[in-house]
Amino acid sequence: MRKAFICQSNYIPWKGYFEAIAQADVFVLYDCVQYTKNDWRNRNRIKTAQGLQWLSIPVRQKQLKQRIADTQVAQANWAKKHWNSWQTHYAKAPFFKQYAPKIKALYLEEDSPFLSQINKRFILWALNELQIQTEVLESVHFDLQEQDPSLRLIELLQQIEAQHYLSGPAAKAYLNEAAFEAAHIKLEYLNYGPYPTYEQLYPPFSDAVSILDLFFHLGPAAKQFFRSI
Numbered sequence: 001m002r003k004a005f006i007c008q009s010n011y012i013p014w015k016g017y018f019e020a021i022a023q024a025d026v027f028v029l030y031d032c033v034q035y036t037k038n039d040w041r042n043r044n045r046i047k048t049a050q051g052l053q054w055l056s057i058p059v060r061q062k063q064l065k066q067r068i069a070d071t072q073v074a075q076a077n078w079a080k081k082h083w084n085s086w087q088t089h090y091a092k093a094p095f096f097k098q099y100a101p102k103i104k105a106l107y108l109e110e111d112s113p114f115l116s117q118i119n120k121r122f123i124l125w126a127l128n129e130l131q132i133q134t135e136v137l138e139s140v141h142f143d144l145q146e147q148d149p150s151l152r153l154i155e156l157l158q159q160i161e162a163q164h165y166l167s168g169p170a171a172k173a174y175l176n177e178a179a180f181e182a183a184h185i186k187l188e189y190l191n192y193g194p195y196p197t198y199e200q201l202y203p204p205f206s207d208a209v210s211i212l213d214l215f216f217h218l219g220p221a222a223k224q225f226f227r228s229i
Contacts, residue, residue: 001186004162006030006139006153008068009119010040011057012126012210015225016192022132022228023190024166028156029123031068031116032139035061041068042115044210047202048089052209055082059115069140071115079107086212093201095219103212126211130223150176154183166190196225 005024009031010017021027035041043056058074083104090096106125110118116138124136142159146152153175157165164186167175172189180187197205198217214222223229 001163002026002161003164003166004028004157004160005134005166006156007168008033008041009116009123011042011044011055011115011119012122012212013040013044014207014209015195015211015214016190016207017123018126018130018132018211019192019226019228020166020168020190021127021134022130022226024134026135026137026160026162028137028139028160029116029120030139030156032142032144033068034064035059035066035068035071035115037061041071041119045206045208046085046089047200047206047209047213049202051202052206053085053089055085055210057082057115057118067140069114069116069138072113073115073118079110083107086216090201090213090216093216096216098219099212099215126215129215130226130229132229148176149174150179154179154185157185158183164188198225 003025005020006028007030009029042059043054045052045054057078059071060074061071086103106122110121112118137160139156142156144152144155146155153165163184165180165188167187167189169189169191175187177187193207195207200213200217214225218225
């Protein structure tokens with residue numbers, strides 16, 4: 001059975017996002033759906049001496065039902081500011097110097113004005129570093145007609161020929177499980193963690209941070225903190 005994980009693109013996501021991708025045969029960036037404010041689409045958290053801090057990409061939301069794929073960056077200098085934040089708070093991390101040139105390039109060589117493409121750039125880099133071989137597709141390249149959330153996912157799963165759907169646990173509140181059963185698609189809810197802790201620069205430990213925190217602290221050993229890689 002071809003197993004799929006379908007999820008909106010997130011900005012340098014936490015390790016659970018990549019754990020889910022690693023469990024699937026195909027991952028679809030679900031950016032044909034509505035952009036939501038104050039969500040993980042354009043922001044994530046880092047550790048600082050003052051506690052957890054948000055890094056948020058400023059974006060333009062011209063209309064309520066604007067798609068993630070159509071959402072554009074609002075300020076040209078956001079990337080430099082974010083890179084400076086990583087330097088300020090992670091320069092003393094054990095593997096910062098090893099990864100700094102790569103991460104700096106991801107930020108400062110980015111020329112797309114679209115949030116979705118920026119997110120994809122970071123996600124693909126992390127997948128490569130973790131040696132996750134899952135196929136990556138984008139929902140915007142498929143012709144989806146269904147408006148009901150569950151039926152739309154089923155339509156996409158059928159088009160990518162997947163018979164097994166991995167879903168985040170929060171979706172249990174709204175997915176139509178009977179519709180998946182009728183379409184002969186196995187529905188499985190992910191169980192994130194618990195993950196082992198590791199030594200961070202600024203205790204106490206927190207899992208709710210960007211995957212870059214893991215890379216900067218553990219380097220190549222980051223793979224050992226996943227169950228599915």
